Amino acid sequence: MRKLKIKTGDTVRVIAGDHKGQEGKVRKVLIEKNKAIVEGVNTISKHEKPSASNPQGGIVKKEAPIHISNLSLLDKDGNTTRVGYKEEDGKKVRFSKKSNEVI
Secondary structure, three states: OOOOOOOOOOEEEEOOOOOOOOEEEEEEEEHHHOEEEEOOOOEEEEEEOOOOOOOOOEEEEEEOOEEHHHEEEEOOOOOEEOEEEEEEOOEEEEEEOOOOOEO
16 A cells, blocks of 8 residues: 555645645545545535434535545645655654755
């Protein structure tokens, strides 16, 4: 399995698809599906029938997963960048390939 370079809590920008240009924070990464759930991006409307936890039921807005290949990490300046790995003080750290800063 391939290692994903986007982690939970990263700020990302969508670079392809219907939501191109939108930005948000990664809430969850689904490693086995190569997808991520990003706040405020790729929201869908889903009908839920009434239940004990949701007695009203109705239409609920949810965030759907988006493929990792459609996301690009943002650095501190808000520019998209690629991610690399290097060893610093005996620890493996991620760094921005554009600005060469540790993420």
